[in-house]
Amino acid sequence: MTEDRHKEIPASYLVLINNGKILLQRRFNTGYMDGKYGLPAGHVDKGETFTQCVVREIKEEIGVDLNPEDMKVAHLMHRFSGAEWGEEGYRIDVFFTTEKWKGVPEIKESDKCDDLSWFDLNDLPDNIIPYVRKAIDCIKNKVFYSEHGW
Numbered sequence: 001m002t003e004d005r006h007k008e009i010p011a012s013y014l015v016l017i018n019n020g021k022i023l024l025q026r027r028f029n030t031g032y033m034d035g036k037y038g039l040p041a042g043h044v045d046k047g048e049t050f051t052q053c054v055v056r057e058i059k060e061e062i063g064v065d066l067n068p069e070d071m072k073v074a075h076l077m078h079r080f081s082g083a084e085w086g087e088e089g090y091r092i093d094v095f096f097t098t099e100k101w102k103g104v105p106e107i108k109e110s111d112k113c114d115d116l117s118w119f120d121l122n123d124l125p126d127n128i129i130p131y132v133r134k135a136i137d138c139i140k141n142k143v144f145y146s147e148h149g150w
Contacts, residue, residue: 006090012054013041013095021118028114037128050094065102074139080149
């Protein structure tokens with residue numbers, strides 16, 4: 001008997017919270033959830049750790065330098081996506097937080113993001129990606145693990 005096993009797609013996210021506000025970026029021209037707010041994030045490259053990924057992606061997307069020693073994993077999500085892409089996708093999403101970073105967040109990939117703003121943690125925009133909202137709610141409530149889309 002042959003077992004069908006998941007082939008998860010790994011991604012790292014950064015949850016920057018400062019003075020009760022969270023940094024979100026609005027997707028633009030990506031083909032996925034355009035016009036909705038999400039977190040600075042990216043897919044883990046082959047041979048790369050989740051931590052290495054978040055450091056690299058955050059530098060590329062918002063120009064901020066992170067020290068891996070200052071970061072902690074705040075949430076882990078096992079996610080199923082399908083309809084958004086037209087194909088099934090099993091995903092492992094790791095959400096990091098930190099209180100320390102170097103630089104001022106700014107849009108570095110204007111071809112993929114058209115807004116980068118701080119939002120009150122208790123008043124998120126309506127046009128936020130649903131699984132991102134769930135992850136933020138879990139982090140606020142100190143829930144370490146969740147599942148979405150199953």
